[in-house]
Structure formats: C-alpha cells, structure tokens
Amino acid sequence: MLVLITMQKIFYTSVSPEEYHRLGKDFPFPVPDSCPHCLVKIAPQKHGFYRRNVVAPDFSARILIRRYHCKHCGKTVSYLPSFCLPYFQYTVEVIYTALRYILVFCYSLRTSLQLLKGLFWAPAHLQFYTRRFFANLNRIKLGLRQLLPRVELPGENLDKREGAKKVLHIVAAGFARIQTFSTRFSAQCGYSFLAPCT
Numbered sequence: 001m002l003v004l005i006t007m008q009k010i011f012y013t014s015v016s017p018e019e020y021h022r023l024g025k026d027f028p029f030p031v032p033d034s035c036p037h038c039l040v041k042i043a044p045q046k047h048g049f050y051r052r053n054v055v056a057p058d059f060s061a062r063i064l065i066r067r068y069h070c071k072h073c074g075k076t077v078s079y080l081p082s083f084c085l086p087y088f089q090y091t092v093e094v095i096y097t098a099l100r101y102i103l104v105f106c107y108s109l110r111t112s113l114q115l116l117k118g119l120f121w122a123p124a125h126l127q128f129y130t131r132r133f134f135a136n137l138n139r140i141k142l143g144l145r146q147l148l149p150r151v152e153l154p155g156e157n158l159d160k161r162e163g164a165k166k167v168l169h170i171v172a173a174g175f176a177r178i179q180t181f182s183t184r185f186s187a188q189c190g191y192s193f194l195a196p197c198t
C-alpha cells in the first residue's frame with residue numbers, strides 16, 4: 001500500500017479567513033521551488049486540494065488547502081494559511097486570545113468564556129489550550145531563543161504560570177501579530193508552537 005506522508009507548512013498571509021475562503025482556487029497560493037522533504041531542486045507539482053475547517057467567533061467554513069507532490073521522493077506538502085494551526089479548527093488568533101485571557105490577564109475560566117462569546121466553548125476547551133501551552137513552554141522558549149537571540153527568557157525555576165505569562169509577553173512584544181510568530185516559529189522548528197509533544 002502506498003502511504004503518502006504530507007508535511008504541513010504554514011505560510012504568512014494578511015488575508016482574513018473570510019477573504020481566503022471567498023477567493024477559493026483563485027487565492028495566490030505559495031509555489032515551492034524545491035521539495036521540503038528530499039530538498040531536491042525540482043519544483044513539486046500541484047497535487048489538488050483538500051478541505052479543512054476553520055472557525056473564528058463570527059466565521060466558520062471549510063477552506064481549500066493547496067497540496068503539492070514531489071516526483072523525486074513521492075511525498076506531499078501542503079500549505080496552511082497563517083491564520084490556521086495544524087490540527088486545530090479554531091484560528092490561531094482565537095486560541096492566542098484565549099491564552100492571553102487566562103495567562104496574561106489572569107481572568108477566570110468563566111470570565112474568559114464570556115469574553116469569547118460566540119464560540120460556545122466548555123471550560124475544558126480552554127483548559128486544553130492552557131495545558132498544551134504549558135506542556136510546550138520549553139519548546140516555545142527554545143524557538144524564541146533562535147528567533148530572538150537577545151531576548152531574556154524566563155528561567156527554569158520560575159512558576160509555570162509566571163513563565164507562561166512572560167513568554168506570552170515576549171511573543172506580543174517581539175512579533176507584529178500572532179500569525180507572524182506562528183509562521184516564523186514553524187519555519188524555524190518544523191512544528192507549530194501548539195503541536196503535541198511526542
């Protein structure tokens with residue numbers, strides 16, 4: 001059986017999810033000039049699209065994701081717009097906002113959920129993002145060290161919540177948008193800042 005291994009790359013776009021969806025196949029998708037798997041300098045070929053969900057407080061749709069195939073190694077790569085995170089339906093802005101409510105502003109779960117109106121999340125949903133951020137904190141710090149070499153990172157012995165709060169401050173101060181951070185982090189590390197630790 002042929003198993004296709006798809007790599008998901010994040011590309012930066014300032015286009016909103018609504019506009020991306022509206023443009024459909026007319027969106028100017030990134031065109032790789034070499035394969036990110038085998039690094040052969042042969043442009044991978046267009047290999048159709050797949051659909052995935054994207055959900056924001058006032059928008060939800062199944063959007064098209066461009067996929068390419070490398071003839072040399074047989075693997076595929078797909079390009080996610082920067083408002084998406086691999087394996088998450090909610091936009092990176094929504095998740096980042098939720099993390100800031102809990103970890104920077106120290107709002108209660110109840111207050112945070114009220115502020116995130118329109119999403120109808122259960123408290124467990126918010127707790128999932130918070131726990132994932134905690135679990136990834138050291139990996140995020142490692143990525144920040146590479147992206148912002150002179151930044152002063154929170155120490156290992158700092159309380160987890162305090163460390164997470166400091167890291168979110170660094171992200172807010174060091175990058176124009178959460179999408180900028182998310183795109184640059186995934187390009188640098190090869191996984192998203194909220195990817196599960198395996």
Ligand SMILES: [Zn+2]
Binds near residue numbers: 037074
């Ligand atoms: Zn290849």
